[in-house]
Amino acid sequence: MLEITGLSAGYEGNDVIQDASFRVDSGEAVMIIGSNGAGKTTLFRSVVGLLAPSLGAVRYEGTDITGVPAQRIVRRGISFVPAERRLFPRMTVRENLALGAYPGRPDPKTMELVMDLFPRLAERQRQRAGTMSGGEQQMLAVGRALMADPSLIVLDEPTTGLAPKLAADAYEALGALRDRGLTVLVAEQQVPLAMALCDRGYVLDNGRISTQGTSAELANDPDVRRAYLGIT
Numbered sequence: 001m002l003e004i005t006g007l008s009a010g011y012e013g014n015d016v017i018q019d020a021s022f023r024v025d026s027g028e029a030v031m032i033i034g035s036n037g038a039g040k041t042t043l044f045r046s047v048v049g050l051l052a053p054s055l056g057a058v059r060y061e062g063t064d065i066t067g068v069p070a071q072r073i074v075r076r077g078i079s080f081v082p083a084e085r086r087l088f089p090r091m092t093v094r095e096n097l098a099l100g101a102y103p104g105r106p107d108p109k110t111m112e113l114v115m116d117l118f119p120r121l122a123e124r125q126r127q128r129a130g131t132m133s134g135g136e137q138q139m140l141a142v143g144r145a146l147m148a149d150p151s152l153i154v155l156d157e158p159t160t161g162l163a164p165k166l167a168a169d170a171y172e173a174l175g176a177l178r179d180r181g182l183t184v185l186v187a188e189q190q191v192p193l194a195m196a197l198c199d200r201g202y203v204l205d206n207g208r209i210s211t212q213g214t215s216a217e218l219a220n221d222p223d224v225r226r227a228y229l230g231i232t
């Protein structure tokens, strides 16, 4: 479904991501794990069209989408949930959701599906987004991404700022999306949570993909255990 080959990307001529290659097949959940500053956000921004790669290619469903602007990539079926969520705090929950369909009109069926998936959003439709709790704002950010009716959802550290219980809830919701057939690509530092959801993953280390494998293989990798699972 998504195939990244030899991707390099960065800022002001300095490549942060170097020669990254990975793929996500339809129906899979795939994780990119990496510590602070490893380049997860930079990698995702260059996949979803928010940052132009300096080298390499992004292919989606057989089409080269390298350098295609984010707005058009969304219309092709890839929705991005940034780590900082970027909600409109003074607008209501419902208005934020509707904006997820922009520039299209919000589809009532999709709105209903999102409300079904996150009953809390249904209860709080008229509440201003900025007054929602951290966990609720994360649900809203995912809900808004779903309003574009994506085939692939790309999430950058969906547990950012969440207490353990809420982080687990966020992953439970992702599991439900996955069960409905959505393909998931997620960057995460809270590796045990991501491992429970994902089939496979890649380790991003200093801008390079250093290791890849199934979740079980990664869970048994000594470097991964030491760096991300706190096991020596």
Ligand SMILES: Nc1ncnc2c1ncn2[C@@H]1O[C@H](COP(=O)(O)OP(=O)(O)OP(=O)(O)O)[C@@H](O)[C@H]1O
Pocket: 011, 016, 034, 035, 036, 037, 038, 039, 040, 041, 042, 043, 189
């Ligand atoms: N806009 C920018 N301009 C210049 N350098 C940047 C910019 N954004 C990120 N960087 C640098 O790129 C490197 C990778 O950052 P990135 O945000 O991609 O890492 P990350 O893995 O997402 O980290 P975190 O887990 O903290 O979110 C860092 O050294 C960072 O300082």
Ligand SMILES: [Mg+2]
Pocket: 040, 041, 042, 083, 156, 157
């Ligand atoms: Mg980041």
